[in-house]
Amino acid sequence: MSDDYKFDTLSLHAGHVPDAQHGSRAVPIHQTTSYVFRDTDHAAALYNMELGGHLYTRISNPTVAVLEQRVAALDGGVAATATASGMAALTTAVMTICSSGDHIVASSRMYGANINLLENTLPRFGITTSFVAPDDVDAIRDAIQPNTKIIFGEVIGNPGLDVMDVEAVAAVARDAHVPLMLDCTFNTPWLLKPVSLGANILIHSLTKWMGGHGVAIGGAVVDGGNFDWGKDDRFPTIAGPHYAMNEINFHEEFGPAAFTAKFRAEGMYNFGPSMSPTNAFHILQGIETLPLRMQRHMDNTAAMLTFLTEHDQVAWVKHPTLPTHPSHELVQRMLPRGAGSIIVFGLKGGRAAGQAFIEAVQLSSHLANVGDAKTLVIHPASTTHSHISAEAMREGGLSDDMIRLSVGLEDIADITADFELGMRAAARVAAQAAE
């Protein structure tokens, strides 16, 4: 029999044992920039990665480390590193692997900032990306070049809700010896642990369901420990002599945790994308109830899908669990607990009706976030994806009339009653337009 704690238990305990001095049951907030070294030898050992421990909060912090270890435990990784945001996690992960001249194959249907980073920012640093449909495994394979260093996508795309077949894409990545990096913000480890299907590096925006209460921005990078960086000479900054620490070879010194060792030694050190200890504390509070919240998110999402698909004012509804979704069969196999609590839909009357809906609801909050305990709505074309070109919007499967709903934990009767307010406003606009 395994001694390993189960998911719900790890959500509460992983990463933390009450300290011997005070016995604090809750994770203490170590709100400090620095740590007193015992002597010069101790300081040198920490700087040279001879010992574990903390030397400066830009690199690591005891409260943040609890969060990191909890996320690593929940995802089944060898390690995790927390960052100031999900975008900081992605950017630093890319910078840890890629150098100028390298190439990425990425999903064309992702969160606007993910697209922006790859399409507009990274080329300035010599890192280019080929965008392909996330559900076209052959296209992903065909887009791989000799200099491809990452295959990147979202398990459940934001906001288009395209679903990637993780196992199939992982097989392509494995054959090409390219790490598969996945943004797992919409699935969380409660819905899917992609490392178990062969994904190598996971990106989380902890701001969303993991934290779950809309109080702290944060991100994390999980190292699956299942990519052989030293198999060939394609990843010389991880599996070759590095400029730091007397030409350390992270692959030889840290084995399966080589990526994380470099991420912390170079990424956290040079780029400084650190999470604040207080934010780590807030996110830890959220993770304690992740299993409970996710179940309720799934229950309310199922109810809202029924409400929307049956409503006369609704033109279309998209969610991976609906039989009309192109990945419905995959979702049943890969995401048996549910496919997230984001629903996108369009109203009869198009964009104007959608705007009327958003301005009429009173309980649901109109804001640029998802995964909050509270129900949220937004119109992506005018907000989260407003920096994306019209062509990229179309390629990403986004329409002008799309409303993104992040289903919260309120009583479902109150959510549907609120939506009826929005529907009535939308109906008035649609009727006026028709006259």
Place this chain on the structure above:
Amino acid sequence: MKHEQDGVSIHIATGGVDFDPQGQVLVFLHGSGQNHLTWVLQSRFFAHRGYAVLAPDFPGHGLSGGTPLTSIEAHADWLIALLDQLGVGSATLVGHSQGVLVAIEAASRYAGRIDALALIAGALAIPVNDMLVETALAKPAKAARMMTSWGHGPAAHKFDNTLPGHAFLGFGRRVMEMNDQAALHADLVACNSYVRGKDAAASISQPTLCLLAAKDKMTPAKFGHKMAESIADATAVTFEDAGHFLPAEFPVEVNNALSGFLSR
């Protein structure tokens, strides 16, 4: 560093410092199904404190090539041949688990080559239950999961870790997956078959430090104490909250104990 022995490429961690055979040589010997990564928090630490560190991957393990050795005696012979080829006159051996058996066998038969012993989470015999041996043959990944789970103590199961962000269980399993698929089974059979421990211990006169883990389910501490009692010049230290993977679980305490012993 890479070293070729008997036509096989052998990986040896030297702690990030070029190996000097004229230095005070410290050889770290990993356990069953493990490799040099047992010693992540020892190899760099001691290499940067003046010791000439060798943490080899036995054949078929970690980054070494070749096929796994099949007996503890063969491991001891292989170790001495390695020291010969590297120009090392004598060395202190630090063994973990199966590495303890290799260390006492080498110290017994090659007494002039071994200065001292540090024996971590070990015993004079390491019998392995049939179920684990059979699982290691038929389903090595499952056996690795079982060993990683049993081998870690209570704090490790709560993912308390001195290395920020690191997860013992995930890391432990991946380390074992790096090895040749046959490695774990060969190692467990070698442990099971080794019966010279008592005789070897009786002949050991080198100073010996035994570091034992009170929560060790793989080689319970009571057998470690018997080992210490069987060696003429041995001292035992027990870590109350540690499991079998003591070097990773309590690296600071282990390194302090080793440092004190080495500078005696």
